[in-house]
Amino acid sequence: MFFDHPDGRIQISELNNGKRRIHVHPRDSSIYIHRSSCDTAYPMELIAQILEVKGPGYLCDEISRDEDSSYLEAHLRATLFAHLPKSAFVGARLLDFGCGSGASTMIMTRSLPALSDVVGVELEDRFLRIARARADFYRMTNVRFERSPAGDRLPEHLGLFDFIVLPAVYEHLLPPERKTIIPQLWNHLSNGGVLFIDETPARWFPVETHTSSLPFVNYLPDPLAHRFVQYFSPRGLRNESWTDLLRKGIRGGSVNEILGIIHRKGGLPELLKPGYDGMLTPVDVWYEGYARSASGRTGELKRTFGKALKVFNDALHLAPVPYLSLAIRKNG
Structure with a gap:
């Protein structure tokens, strides 16, 4: 079965486990597709509804947000x-x-x-x-x-x-x-x-991964960041206003x-x-699991460096992820 959309064609096939497999075929290479395929238990009516709102570019992304446990x-x-x-x-x-x-x-x-x-x-x-x-x-x-x-x-x-x-x-x-x-x-x-x-x-992360996929956008003043993203982002943002980019989450x-x-x-x-189920921040994992376990003069240097790194991270809130x-x- 196929759904046609101005930006692409959606191929849907039935699987033996009762689910459906979706493949998104863009009309041309300029159309951004976040995820090109996915499996779903959704009925056809719900798939069509998501396609109408999200378009081919984010159809599988939206479905996977709910059904893919690793997402x-x-x-x-x-x-x-x-x-x-x-x-x-x-x-x-x-x-x-x-x-x-x-x-x-x-x-x-x-x-x-x-x-x-x-x-x-x-x-x-x-x-x-x-x-x-x-x-x-x-x-x-x-x-x-x-x-x-x-x-x-x-x-x-x-x-x-x-x-x-x-x-x-x-x-x-x-x-x-x-x-x-x-x-x-x-x-x-x-x-x-x-x-x-x-x-x-x-x-303040070095690469703006969410909206533009470009480095250093987080450090540029708004007007310069806007131009940089319009001309160089691989996500086709040439016609986006700065307000549009803000709404998309660029800051x-x-x-x-x-x-x-x-x-x-x-x-x-x-x-x-964080601490339940063994979850810690990356800096805390390094500082508590590595620096504190060290011994001797070398260990003291490691502990000092680890503490300095943690203080710097806490003071400036520069995320390591x-x-x-x-x-x-x-x-x-």
């Missing part, structure tokens, strides 16, 4: 369960802010069946239609979706949540929206609750920026250290 699910589970045990989520309320088409909501609801209530919030109606169709497909009864009235406002009557998760969302907020919406989310977090900001590109976040926004609006944020995964507890 978004791996990031979310690592972030959640590195900072808290599963028992902490029993009977809790969870807000999935910027849920998009609902892949993250599906994953967290499946991974944490003991949650009492899961709410997905999204600005775009077209994404919410896919999210609701996914929930219907999985027959999830403790999930609902709400539309944000604007990029800097939340729906009314949400109530308090024990956990608020921003899965690959923070970078898509425009700079003024970040300063407005993060304090609002903080106000909807109960005392002792945790705000998770997951898979946000590190603002990631930093720990300083995020905690600074919370501090300015009140509250006592505590940055939790391209993405941030933060858990911030609200105290008081």
